[in-house]
Structure formats: C-alpha cells, structure tokens
Amino acid sequence: MSVTTKSPTWTNWAGTKNCQPEVIVHATSVDQVSEVVADATRRGVTVGPVGSGHSSAPLVPVNDVLLDVSGLSGISAIDVEARRVTVRAGTTIAALGEPLWNAGLALSKQGAIDSPTIAGAISTSTHGSGLALP
Numbered sequence: 843m844s845v846t847t848k849s850p851t852w853t854n855w856a857g858t859k860n861c862q863p864e865v866i867v868h869a870t871s872v873d874q875v876s877e878v879v880a881d882a883t884r885r886g887v888t889v890g891p892v893g894s895g896h897s898s899a900p901l902v903p904v905n906d907v908l909l910d911v912s913g914l915s916g917i918s919a920i921d922v923e924a925r926r927v928t929v930r931a932g933t934t935i936a937a938l939g940e941p942l943w944n945a946g947l948a949l950s951k952q953g954a955i956d957s958p959t960i961a962g963a964i965s966t967s968t969h970g971s972g973l974a975l976p
C-alpha cells in the first residue's frame with residue numbers, strides 16, 4: 843500500500859473534475875482496503891473510492907481519503923460451466939480479455955473504451971447506446 847500525503851491532487855480522465863484530499867491511498871489488497879475503511883470510520887472521515895477516473899460526473903472528488911483501487915486487479919475465480927467470473931474491483935475491461943479467452947470465455951459485448959474498471963463500470967451502470975446493448 844502506498845500513501846500520498848503531500849498536498850495530493852486528483853483529476854479525472856477528462857481533466858474536468860478534481861479534488862485535493864487529505865491523502866490518496868493506493869491499495870493492493872482487500873486487507874488494506876479494510877484497514878483504510880476501519881481507520882476512516884474511527885476518525886469519522888470519508889473514504890471515496892476511485893477506479894480509472896473515467897466518470898465525468900462529480901462522483902469521485904472527496905476531501906478526506908481518496909482510495910485508489912486500481913492495484914486490486916485480476917480474476918480471483920472462474921466457473922467456466924456457470925460462465926461466472928469473479929474479478930477484483932480495480933480490474934480494467936482491457937485486462938479481462940486475455941484471461942477470459944484462455945478460459946474459453948469472453949464478454950458478450952465490449953465498448954470501444956476498455957480502460958474503466960469493473961467496479962467503476964458497475965457503479966455508474968456503464969452501458970452501450972441502445973436498448974439492446976445493456
């Protein structure tokens with residue numbers, strides 16, 4: 843886990859949203875995430891998670907603890923028969939392609955932009971354009 847404390851600044855991908863949190867924590871394990879959340883709870887401060895920062899809405903900016911989960915990446919379980927894959931929150935769509943292919947699986951559809959994380963995509967209900975492309 844690495845922590846940036848000296849006047850950290852965060853900006854989203856488009857450069858349209860930013861914040862100056864107290865710290866930016868780069869977590870690389872679930873235990874570290876638990877530690878950060880427990881500490882923030884004790885101190886009564888807010889934790890804001892961030893993936894790839896592709897959201898253009900003001901969802902990420904936070905004054906206290908910005909928790910970057912991009913280091914929590916990769917597939918943790920694959921059930922080929924059920925076609926169910928469990929991935930860590932910071933896994934990008936791009937990072938899913940090869941391991942899925944190696945398991946004989948694939949996303950049913952994929953957008954042109956493959957940088958978002960799975961947690962970010964789920965949190966923002968990322969979708970294609972059109973009712974047939976949920």
Ligand SMILES: Cc1cc2nc3c(=O)[nH]c(=O)nc-3n(C[C@H](O)[C@H](O)[C@H](O)COP(=O)(O)OP(=O)(O)OC[C@H]3O[C@@H](n4cnc5c(N)ncnc54)[C@H](O)[C@@H]3O)c2cc1C
Pocket residue numbers: 855856890891892893894895896897898901902911931932953955957958959960961962963964965966967968969970971
């Ligand atoms: C060039 C471009 C094209 C795009 N095209 C489309 C499109 O066609 N269709 C569409 O629907 N969207 C589109 N978007 C929006 C984009 O797909 C979503 O905003 C993106 O999927 C969010 O993923 P992220 O990893 O960047 O999340 P972030 O922007 O980092 O975070 C988004 C939200 O998720 C939360 N979050 C992130 N990680 C976690 C976590 N581990 N636990 C809990 N909450 C978490 C954040 O706090 C925030 O509220 C586009 C964006 C760009 C920049």
